[in-house]
Every structure is written in structure tokens, then in C-alpha cells.
Amino acid sequence: MSLPLPADLTLVIPCYNEAENVVPLIEGVRQALGLLRWEIVFVDDDSPDGTARIVEREAQRDPRIRLVRRVGRRGLSSAVIEGALSSTAPVIAVMDGDLQHDESILRDLVTPLLENRADVAVASRHVEGGDSSGLANRWRHMLSQAGIRLAQSILPMPLSDPMSGFFAMRRASFEQAVPSLTGTGFKILLEIVLSVPGTTRLIEVPFVFRPRVAGESKLSPLVMVQFLGMLIERGCGGWLPTRFIIFAAVGLVGVAVNLLVSEIARFAGADFATGQIIGTAIAILANFQLNNRITYLDRPLRGKRWLPGLLIFVIGAAIGAVGNIGVAQLLYDTHAHWSHASAAGAVIGVVWNYAIASTLVWR
Numbered sequence: 001m002s003l004p005l006p007a008d009l010t011l012v013i014p015c016y017n018e019a020e021n022v023v024p025l026i027e028g029v030r031q032a033l034g035l036l037r038w039e040i041v042f043v044d045d046d047s048p049d050g051t052a053r054i055v056e057r058e059a060q061r062d063p064r065i066r067l068v069r070r071v072g073r074r075g076l077s078s079a080v081i082e083g084a085l086s087s088t089a090p091v092i093a094v095m096d097g098d099l100q101h102d103e104s105i106l107r108d109l110v111t112p113l114l115e116n117r118a119d120v121a122v123a124s125r126h127v128e129g130g131d132s133s134g135l136a137n138r139w140r141h142m143l144s145q146a147g148i149r150l151a152q153s154i155l156p157m158p159l160s161d162p163m164s165g166f167f168a169m170r171r172a173s174f175e176q177a178v179p180s181l182t183g184t185g186f187k188i189l190l191e192i193v194l195s196v197p198g199t200t201r202l203i204e205v206p207f208v209f210r211p212r213v214a215g216e217s218k219l220s221p222l223v224m225v226q227f228l229g230m231l232i233e234r235g236c237g238g239w240l241p242t243r244f245i246i247f248a249a250v251g252l253v254g255v256a257v258n259l260l261v262s263e264i265a266r267f268a269g270a271d272f273a274t275g276q277i278i279g280t281a282i283a284i285l286a287n288f289q290l291n292n293r294i295t296y297l298d299r300p301l302r303g304k305r306w307l308p309g310l311l312i313f314v315i316g317a318a319i320g321a322v323g324n325i326g327v328a329q330l331l332y333d334t335h336a337h338w339s340h341a342s343a344a345g346a347v348i349g350v351v352w353n354y355a356i357a358s359t360l361v362w363r
């Protein structure tokens with residue numbers, strides 16, 4: 001018996017709650033790729049709808065189908081990175097698992113890469129012949145356009161659809177990008193093109209973005225916050241991590257909550273100290289929840305891990321506050337300006353809290 005031949009192409013498909021779409025998708029890929037030597041890697045984040053079970057069943061029937069299953073983690077970009085890293089084929093394609101990406105253009109997308117005539121091929125909704133009518137509504141259209149403009153403003157090369165999640169690349173280009181990928185959010189193509197050398201050969205292939213039939217979109221306001229954080233990180237050369245930018249923004253929300261709640265307490269007749277205590281307590285709780293839902297969306301604390309996490313967060317914040325006030329006081333005593341001293345204290349407080357959050361709370 002002869003051994004099966006290794007794949008020339010790995011198709012990475014990130015999935016979260018796409019159970020109904022798996023079988024039609026595999027069928028579409030079989031039709032589209034025919035006798036090319038391909039494999040599919042589904043990357044599933046332990047979807048509650050049983051997506052993984054369906055992939056397992058299909059994998060038992062066809063060895064070209066593989067599953068990477070991540071438990072306790074979430075995230076489209078990191079799923080794509082890990083799926084690509086789990087394979088060795090010289091060309092990697094990435095496609096959504098919800099049938100919105102038209103698999104019939106796969107061949108046009110990957111052929112120039114297989115023949116080494118290009119390094120990255122992007123399926124674009126915004127070149128002649130492409131179409132984005134599958135976006136759910138006008139609001140999504142507007143958001144998509146705004147995102148494209150923002151992304152284009154930091155891109156070193158022209159690209160009509162940097163927000164596309166449908167693309168292919170030669171493994172060599174992917175390897176060049178890997179060390180600088182943050183893996184946060186939805187926009188992995190954008191991160192990759194921001195991370196490859198200027199000599200990378202890039203082509204675009206038109207495609208029609210289809211409306212979603214089964215399941216629902218996972219794009220949420222949180223994903224948009226992550227997108228802005230990622231753009232800021234890349235915009236300032238990568239020295240400020242996305243997570244820190246989001247953490248600091250959440251901290252500002254906490255300050256606003258604190259002011260608001262203590263004002264309300266004052267109107268309700270509380271004395272100054274009581275107002276401060278209530279305001280601070282609610283602000284810390286709000287910060288903890290926001291961080292759990294946004295900043296650490298990829299590894300939220302749930303169930304039994306929630307309360308211990310909150311306790312460490314509170315203790316950390318209390319120690320941070322002492323340090324924050326101490327530094328501000330010290331600077332003020334050495335004749336620094338009032339506002340400069342308190343700004344320095346605040347910066348130290350944020351950095352401290354971030355260090356505690358990232359190492360002890362959301363490990």
C-alpha cells in the first residue's frame with residue numbers, strides 16, 4: 001500500500017458555532033479543489049453547538065480533514081495563526097467557516113502561490129468583479145468602509161480590502177510575519193500584511209461576499225475595540241501592546257464611573273468619605289468586569305475562577321493605589337506641578353495594575 005501524498009495546500013477554517021455549515025463547506029471545498037493536494041484544518045474554540053463533533057465525524061471519513069480544538073480560549077486571529085502553525089504545506093489559505101466566502105474562487109486564489117508567482121493573495125470585495133452585498137446591513141457597510149480607510153492609512157502598500165478574512169499566503173511569508181503578530185481580534189490579514197517585508201508580492205482576486213444563512217456573526221463591539229487597539233499598537237511601531245491600550249481605556253471608564261457614583265452618593269446625602277468608598281468600590285467592580293469581557297476576552301475568568309480573580313484584582317488595585325498616591329505625593333513634595341505629579345502617579349498605577357492583571361489575575 002502506498003502512503004498518502006503530503007498536502008500542497010492547507011486550508012485553515014476558524015469556527016465558532018458553525019455546526020450546520022461544516023458539511024456543506026467541506027463539500028464545496030472538494031468540488032472547488034478537485035485533485036489538488038489539499039487538507040483542511042478546522043480550528044474550533046470548543047463551540048457549545050458541537051461543531052467539533054461534526055468535524056471529528058468528517059475527519060474519520062476523509063483523512064484530509066483535521067481538527068485543532070482549543071478549550072477555554074477564544075479569538076479568530078489566534079485561531080488562524082495556530083491552525084496555520086499546525087500544518088507544514090507550502091501554501092496556506094484562510095477562509096471563514098460560515099459559507100460567506102465563495103470557495104469556488106479558491107483555485108484562482110492559490111494557483112499563483114503554488115506556482116510561486118505571488119506571495120500573498122487576497123480575495124477582495126472591492127476590486128472589479130467583487131461585491132460586499134453579503135454584509136448584514138447598512139450599518140455593517142459603514143463600519144466596514146471606515147475600517148478599510150483606517151487600515152489603509154497605516155498600510156505600506158495599496159490593498160483594496162485589508163479587512164478581508166479570505167486570503168492565502170506562501171508559508172515563507174507567513175513565517176516572516178509570525179514573530180510580530182499579536183493575534184488579537186478579527187483582522188489577521190491586516191496584521192500579516194503589516195508584518196511582511198515590502199518586497200512581498202501581493203495580488204487581489206475578486207469575490208462576492210455572500211450573506212450568512214445559518215448561525216450568526218460573532219463580530220461584536222468588543223471586537224471593534226480590539227481592532228482599534230491593534231491599529232494603535234501597529235501605528236506606534238508595536239511598543240505599546242494592544243492589551244495595555246485597552247486596559248488603560250477601561251481604566252478611564254473606571255475613573256468616570258467613580259466620579260459619577262460618588263456624585264450620585266453626594267446628591268443622595270452621603271458624606272464625602274462614604275461617597276468616595278462607594279464610588280471606588282463600584283469603579284473597581286466595573287473595571288474588573290470590563291477587563292474580563294474586553295481586555296481579556298480571549299481568556300475570561302468564569303465559574304470557580306471568577307471570585308479568586310476578583311479578590312486578587314482588588315488587592316492589587318489597593319496596593320497600586322498606595323503606590324500611586326505615594327509617588328504623586330513624593331513628586332509634589334519635590335516641587336513638581338500638581339497636575340504633573342498626579343499624572344505620574346496615575347501612569348504608575350495603570351502600569352502596576354496591568355502587570356498584576358496580566359500575570360496574576362488573567363494568567
Ligand code: GDD
Binds near residue numbers: 017044045074163218
Ligand atoms: N475559532 C474561532 N474562535 N473562530 C471564530 C471566532 C473565535 O473566537 N470568532 C469567529 N470565528 C469564526 C466564525 O465561526 C466564522 O467562521 C469566521 O470566524 C468569521 O466570523 P463571523 O462571525 O462570521 O464574522 P463576520 O462575518 O462578521 O466577519 C467576516 O467578515 C469580515 C469582512 O467584513 C470575517 O470574515 C472577517 O474575517 C472579515 O474580515
Ligand code: MN
Binds near residue numbers: 096098212217
Ligand atoms: Mn461571517
